[in-house]
Amino acid sequence: MTAESASAQDLRTCVQQALDQARRQGATAAAVSLDRGEGLTVSVRLGELETIEREQDQGLSITAYFGQRRGHASSTDLREDSIERTVEAACQIARSTEEDPCHGLPDEDRLAFEYPELDLHHPWDLDNDEAVRLALECEDAARADARIANSEGAEVRRYDGIRVLGNSLGFMGTYRRSSHDLSCCVVAADEAGAQERDYWHSTHCDWRKMQDPGTVGRIAAERTVRRLGARPLASCVAPVLFEAPVARSLLGHFVGAASGRALYHEASFLLGRKDEQVWAEGITLTEYPHEVGGAASAPFDAEGVATQERTVVDNGILRGWFLSSYSARRLGLASTGNAGGVRNLVLESREPALSWDELLQRLGRGLVVTELMGQGVNQVTGDYSRGATGFWVENGAVAHPVHEITIAGSLPDMYRDIVAVGVEQDRRGSLQTGALLVDRMQIAGV
Amino acid sequence: MPDERVTDGAVRRYLLDPGELTPQTLEQTLAHAWSRACDYADVYLQHSQHESLTIENGVVKDAAFTLEQGAGVRAALGEKTGFAYSEELSPEQLLEAAQAARSIAHGDRQARLPQSSSTPPPAVCGYDNPLQNLDMEQKIALLREVDETARGLAPEVKKVTATLASTYEVILIASTEGVYQADIRPLVRLSVSVIAERDGRREIGGHGGGGRYGYSQLLETGAPARFAQEAVRVALLNLESQEAPAGTMTVVLGHGWPGVLLHEAIGHGLEGDAIRKGTSAFTHLMGQRVASPEVTVVDNGTLPDRRGSLRMDDEGTPTQNTVLIEDGIIRGFLYDRLNARLCKTESTGNGRRESYAHQPMPRMTNTYMQAGTHSPEEILASVDHGLYAVGFNGGQVDITSGKFVFSASEAYLIKDGKIAHPVKGATLIGDGPSVLRRVSMVGDDLELDDGIGTCGKDGQQVPVGVGQPTLRVDKLTVGGTRMHDG
Numbered sequence: 001m002t003a004e005s006a007s008a009q010d011l012r013t014c015v016q017q018a019l020d021q022a023r024r025q026g027a028t029a030a031a032v033s034l035d036r037g038e039g040l041t042v043s044v045r046l047g048e049l050e051t052i053e054r055e056q057d058q059g060l061s062i063t064a065y066f067g068q069r070r071g072h073a074s075s076t077d078l079r080e081d082s083i084e085r086t087v088e089a090a091c092q093i094a095r096s097t098e099e100d101p102c103h104g105l106p107d108e109d110r111l112a113f114e115y116p117e118l119d120l121h122h123p124w125d126l127d128n129d130e131a132v133r134l135a136l137e138c139e140d141a142a143r144a145d146a147r148i149a150n151s152e153g154a155e156v157r158r159y160d161g162i163r164v165l166g167n168s169l170g171f172m173g174t175y176r177r178s179s180h181d182l183s184c185c186v187v188a189a190d191e192a193g194a195q196e197r198d199y200w201h202s203t204h205c206d207w208r209k210m211q212d213p214g215t216v217g218r219i220a221a222e223r224t225v226r227r228l229g230a231r232p233l234a235s236c237v238a239p240v241l242f243e244a245p246v247a248r249s250l251l252g253h254f255v256g257a258a259s260g261r262a263l264y265h266e267a268s269f270l271l272g273r274k275d276e277q278v279w280a281e282g283i284t285l286t287e288y289p290h291e292v293g294g295a296a297s298a299p300f301d302a303e304g305v306a307t308q309e310r311t312v313v314d315n316g317i318l319r320g321w322f323l324s325s326y327s328a329r330r331l332g333l334a335s336t337g338n339a340g341g342v343r344n345l346v347l348e349s350r351e352p353a354l355s356w357d358e359l360l361q362r363l364g365r366g367l368v369v370t371e372l373m374g375q376g377v378n379q380v381t382g383d384y385s386r387g388a389t390g391f392w393v394e395n396g397a398v399a400h401p402v403h404e405i406t407i408a409g410s411l412p413d414m415y416r417d418i419v420a421v422g423v424e425q426d427r428r429g430s431l432q433t434g435a436l437l438v439d440r441m442q443i444a445g446v
Numbered sequence: 447m448p449d450e451r452v453t454d455g456a457v458r459r460y461l462l463d464p465g466e467l468t469p470q471t472l473e474q475t476l477a478h479a480w481s482r483a484c485d486y487a488d489v490y491l492q493h494s495q496h497e498s499l500t501i502e503n504g505v506v507k508d509a510a511f512t513l514e515q516g517a518g519v520r521a522a523l524g525e526k527t528g529f530a531y532s533e534e535l536s537p538e539q540l541l542e543a544a545q546a547a548r549s550i551a552h553g554d555r556q557a558r559l560p561q562s563s564s565t566p567p568p569a570v571c572g573y574d575n576p577l578q579n580l581d582m583e584q585k586i587a588l589l590r591e592v593d594e595t596a597r598g599l600a601p602e603v604k605k606v607t608a609t610l611a612s613t614y615e616v617i618l619i620a621s622t623e624g625v626y627q628a629d630i631r632p633l634v635r636l637s638v639s640v641i642a643e644r645d646g647r648r649e650i651g652g653h654g655g656g657g658r659y660g661y662s663q664l665l666e667t668g669a670p671a672r673f674a675q676e677a678v679r680v681a682l683l684n685l686e687s688q689e690a691p692a693g694t695m696t697v698v699l700g701h702g703w704p705g706v707l708l709h710e711a712i713g714h715g716l717e718g719d720a721i722r723k724g725t726s727a728f729t730h731l732m733g734q735r736v737a738s739p740e741v742t743v744v745d746n747g748t749l750p751d752r753r754g755s756l757r758m759d760d761e762g763t764p765t766q767n768t769v770l771i772e773d774g775i776i777r778g779f780l781y782d783r784l785n786a787r788l789c790k791t792e793s794t795g796n797g798r799r800e801s802y803a804h805q806p807m808p809r810m811t812n813t814y815m816q817a818g819t820h821s822p823e824e825i826l827a828s829v830d831h832g833l834y835a836v837g838f839n840g841g842q843v844d845i846t847s848g849k850f851v852f853s854a855s856e857a858y859l860i861k862d863g864k865i866a867h868p869v870k871g872a873t874l875i876g877d878g879p880s881v882l883r884r885v886s887m888v889g890d891d892l893e894l895d896d897g898i899g900t901c902g903k904d905g906q907q908v909p910v911g912v913g914q915p916t917l918r919v920d921k922l923t924v925g926g927t928r929m930h931d932g
Contacts, residue, residue, distance in 0.1 A: 406925025
């Protein structure tokens with residue numbers, strides 16, 4: 001089978017054959033997913049073409065069950081004999097590993113036998129020359145600023161993928177999803193020779209809805225140039241305003257700690273906190289997996305369980321978890337349709353959201369964080385300590401850029417100490433929020 | 447010493463025969479790319495088998511097998527690169543990839559390809575397939591040993607998770623620079639994670655390691671019990687940990703894995719792509735002093751059996767021991783072929799790629815600092831007030847500004863030259879080009895890490911090694927939650 005000839009029907013046939021093979025080899029149940037995609041990435045640097053990359057991906061993944069035993073195998077080779085060997089490998093593992101009463105396919109009544117069309121597929125008929133033109137336009141816009149001294153380049157990417165998921169309960173779901181990106185990364189230098197780098201990117205499943213190349217380039221340049229002249233701070237305790245793109249990471253740590261795996265491993269600072277005040281009053285976290293054209297929308301999860309809109313944090317109170325069928329059974333609960341991750345988790349506030357200027361006013365004297373570095377987040381305890389870059393703010397106005405500092409605290413405190421939310425949301429990924437102002441954190445510097 | 451016939455057999459069995467490929471097919475693929483006026487072209491075939499098994503709650507009920515294979519074709523002209531890959535190993539797909547890759551070059555060329563005449567460099571490891579090294583019962587028994595050891599060590603141990611992962615990889619590289627090289631690259635890793643609880647407080651501890659060998663070598667070194675003990679020790683220690691200090695202070699870094707400092711602070715900034723583009727804070731520092739004469743740092747891909755070792759890089763260049771900093775002075779950068787060509791120098795054998803679906807770029811192998819003259823005790827005794835950091839989660843660097851971080855997972859407060867008490871994990875932040883100037887004492891206890899490191903760059907993950915002796919760094923910012931009390 002070659003990429004050109006593979007229709008959705010061919011792929012479904014391929015999935016069904018793998019399921020049939022698993023049954024013939026003695027599996028009592030099985031699930032198979034098949035992903036295929038094709039893409040083009042073009043990058044330019046300093047006004048010249050740098051790379052043209054053609055992507056062609058495929059992969060088949062099978063989970064076979066022998067009663068309460070489970071085996072998993074995957075392969076990028078989709079030739080018939082190779083699929084057969086992959087199925088064999090999964091069955092072989094399932095026969096030789098140990099039983100777990102929580103193993104098994106999703107409960108039948110949760111499978112998305114019917115699912116909505118979410119308008120996620122917008123193939124982009126972009127050839128090499130047009131891609132080069134867009135990337136150059138993007139980088140040129142960034143380099144128009146005289147302080148931009150060097151460039152890591154600008155990149156345009158189009159990608160078109162299809163996913164087929166089937167299981168031995170008769171579920172067979174298919175959806176197509178395109179994903180297009182435009183990004184630019186540039187370097188600014190000051191008289192002293194100090195260099196700073198930053199970037200910007202736009203992404204959407206519909207290429208017509210991306211930011212235009214000039215805007216992406218200009219934002220990349222602005223974000224880079226404003227870092228020039230950065231210096232460390234003296235250690236202090238101060239309020240910290242997380243710009244929307246970095247505020248998303250705070251949602252990410254929450255999702256990690258509220259996910260089934262962390263809970264059944266008892267490796268979560270949220271253990272036993274259900275129905276308690278975990279976020280500041282007024283804050284709501286809602287998952288919108290069916291948003292039409294959304295950044296991470298999906299009609300069903302990685303197991304075929306129907307995804308659904310639901311509120312996970314209501315007015316600061318923790319109301320739900322992120323569970324797959326397996327983790328749900330481990331915890332004596334029902335799947336929340338989160339196998340494979342969260343889908344458009346949006347933070348909203350009952351308080352009026354503030355503009356950027358209002359946020360700076362509210363911050364008064366403190367730190368704006370624009371970039372975070374390192375892995376200093378402990379999901380078990382909630383201890384938080386990361387490298388940070390940003391701005392020091394005095395009297396509601398930016399005083400100077402800051403680098404080589406850390407911010408530290410504990411996530412449970414940080415979530416409760418959120419005192420304001422920005423109106424402008426970053427909606428480019430599965431976690432979506434405006435800027436978040438945390439009342440008090442420890443800053444370490446000189 | 448492994449037999450070359452083993453490599454040849456594996457290449458035929460896994461890479462050539464299934465898709466009816468021959469050495470001539472590869473030559474035709476290269477010739478197709480080369481017939482446009484490019485500077486360089488290569489084709490990379492890869493077959494990789496990966497297996498992982500996890501014990502959790504005392505039960506081995508999660509295991510996975512992954513087969514990844516495909517071919518990548520690349521063509522380069524000046525700073526331009528065309529690249530295409532396919533999961534399908536067939537003559538048609540290789541030609542199609544070559545067609546797409548050569549689109550960066552224009553103009554026809556009649557000249558013949560250079561003849562390939564490659565003798566393989568010396569092997570750095572054996573060629574056993576770790577997946578077939580033990581049968582499933584033995585692997586399960588190994589994980590049980592980890593689980594039971596950890597649980598038996600302390601009543602506070604609540605949860606034990608251990609994962610055994612192994613890879614068997616066969617690659618073949620052919621290029622227009624006369625390379626026709628094959629390699630077999632086994633890799634195993636055992637990692638253990640423990641959660642301990644006392645009086646309602648929960649803490650995590652972990653340890654892991656491995657290398658380029660089969661499971662038998664892992665067992666011979668007593669890894670299962672040793673890693674379990676280490677994970678439990680760290681978890682119990684963290685149950686006693688107090689708030690970490692916040693502010694700038696003297697930091698003593700333990701030997702071995704804390705060498706991640708060198709990897710982040712120095713190594714990435716010396717990679718040839720950033721040097722060529724002038725985006726590294728180290729760009730103009732060749733030949734300049736960046737550290738005391740006691741500091742010598744190398745990147746060595748030739749160490750036997752190490753996780754970061756390779757017989758040859760992913761462009762077929764033999765790996766080597768590259769001196770990066772000698773007696774405090776920058777002496778070397780790390781190059782792949784593309785960046786070496788553009789910088790008019792030679793590749794140092796650091797052209798690595800995550801897989802056939804990724805383009806090679808300059809990457810580290812095993813990066814470490816050579817031993818100095820001070821005993822670790824002497825170094826600790828020299829500090830009035832500071833932090834002693836011996837375990838780390840990992841790090842990150844911004845090569846352009848030079849700022850780097852790394853996050854401690856096991857650390858102690860030092861008071862009056864003595865270890866006072868354990869403190870919570872904290873992020874340490876510093877400036878790459880200046881941090882080595884602050885290294886005032888280098889220990890005599892060089893150690894390499896246990897083989898757990900994975901380095902990410904531009905979305906590509908590759909296994910690496912790090913190492914160092916105990917170091918005293920005079921000033922480093924420690925990101926704790928407690929203000930420095932003098």
